[in-house]
Amino acid sequence: MVAVAAAASLLALTACGGGDAEDGPATLRMTIWSSSPDHLALLNGIADEYRKSHPDVTAITFDSLPLENYTTTLTTQLAGGNAPDLAWVLESSAPDFVRSGALVPLEDTLRAASDYDYDDLQPSTTKLWTADDHLYAYPFSTSPFGVFVNTDLVKKAGQRTPAELIKAGTWTWDAAFALGSAVQSKAGKAGLVVRDFDYKTWDNLATVWGGWGAEAWSADGKTCGFDKPEMVAAMTALHEAIFTAKALPGPGTAPDFFAGDAAMTITQISRASLLKDQTFGWDLVPLPAGPAGEYSVIGQAGIGVLKKSAHVDAATDFLAFLTDPANSTKLARFFPPPRKSQLNTETLAAGNPLLEPEQLQAVVIDGIDSGTVKPSHVGSAEIGQQVRSALDPLWKPGADVRAVLGSVCAAIAPLLKQ
Structure with missing residues (x-):
């Protein structure tokens, strides 16, 4: 119930007004999900560069929160009077943050910033973060999912x-x-x-069921x-792959x-840096095609x-x-940018030396052109909690897939209509 209560507090922020007056030097804190x-x-590095020309900002810190409980922790901070100054917002909770009044409209400041080129932002990347012609968050990462492959293991298995x-x-x-x-x-592997599903973060399975x-x-x-x-067909195939074919590790293993x-x-490609010291052969390819054909799924923040x-x-x-053209290029090393001028293999390859231009084109650029964003909804905390709980019986041998999925709809249908 903590997530539900925290989400409710977020929605109540509109009536609570803004923060304290801006007196004296500023110390800024930004919550993020990564501890990389x-x-x-x-x-x-970007923060240090900013502070050189802004002595009134005495410190900028980045507060890493665990991904699994990121939104719950963030909304709990808001409810407890410990709001950060800036925050990464995950796509699943974007509708809540955008519609709650918790965020500051950004478009006027961004348009006025020197050499910002606001119109370079690709409209498809800003859609989720826009309401009533106001942009409430900058979509710094629009990152399609791909499949990293250990080619040595594949060849060892004779495949x-x-x-x-x-x-x-x-x-x-x-x-x-x-x-x-x-x-x-x-x-034997x-x-x-x-990655990051672990039989808990169910919306990551959109990368499978989209097929x-x-x-x-x-x-x-x-x-x-x-x-x-x-x-039903997608989850039946997944269940058989886990518990019959052993193609995926079962619950309790990571x-x-x-x-x-x-x-x-x-x-996503932000994980590619983890391969820099590895000695095994590897590749990056698009998601497999499914019965519905080829597709792409995008995670956005x-x-x-x-x-x-x-x-x-x-x-x-x-x-x-942080998001001007120069720093957007730097962020593109890990996070595919929303700028039309930077969605090309030259920009992405410059920041991702481990990846080949062909990989970036096939997985990232083509994926952004055709992809759909992971599920998001108003009331995401409560809906997500209900989906996760209702799916729990699916993750065991012999589960009745159709019945379990029916129970998911029974749990969330009233919430979807609110």
Whole structure:
């Protein structure tokens, strides 16, 4: 119930007004989900550069919160009077933050910033973060999911690599599950890992069920999609892959692809830095095609300024600096930018030396052109909690997939209509 109460407090912020008056030097705090040393070094470097010309900002700190409980922790901070000045906002909770009045409109400050080129922002990337012609968060990361492949493990299991399957026109979910099963049985390692899912973060499974054309709910957000035939088929295939074919590790195990413990993992290019010291051969390929054809799924995150910040003006000004063209290029090393001028292999390759231009084109650029964003909805904390709880019975052998998915809809249908 903590997540539900915290979300309710977020929605009440509109009536609570802004933060304290901006008197004296500003110390800014920004919450983020990553604790990656590379991410933090990049952000701290940009912050240090900003402070050189802004002595009134005495410190900028980045507060790393665990991804699994990120939004719950952030909204709890808001409810407890400990609001950060800026925050990363995940796509799942974007509607709550955008519509709650918790965030400061950004467009005037960004348009006025020197050499910012606001019109370079691709409209499709700002849609989720816009309401009533106001931009409430800058979509600094619009990142399609791809499949990282340990080609050494694949070859050890005597299998064709995904790249070879792509050339043959047979890179499908059936082939991916078969490959994962073969690696598990012949090489003694995990086959396929949906990174950060861990049988808890259910919306990461959109990277799988999208191949069947399934959706968590309808485009208008009012109708549950878990009991629809496409979702039943997708989850049945996934369940069989986990518990019969052993293509994916079951609950309670957490093999790490980047430590060489799995043949494939579904994640985004921001994780590529974890491969810089690895010695095994690897590749990055698009998601497999499903019965509904080829598709792409995008994870998106925005940076917003909290109205409860004690230094709204300073925080908004820093956000304009953090996301200007020069720093957007730096962020593109990990986070595909929303700028039309920077969505090209030259910009992305300059910041991602471990990845080939062909990989960036196929997974990132083409993925942004055709992809759909992971599920999001008003009241995401309560809906997400209900989905996770209702899905729990699915993660065991012999589960009645159709019945479990029906129970998901029974749990969330009233919430979707609110």
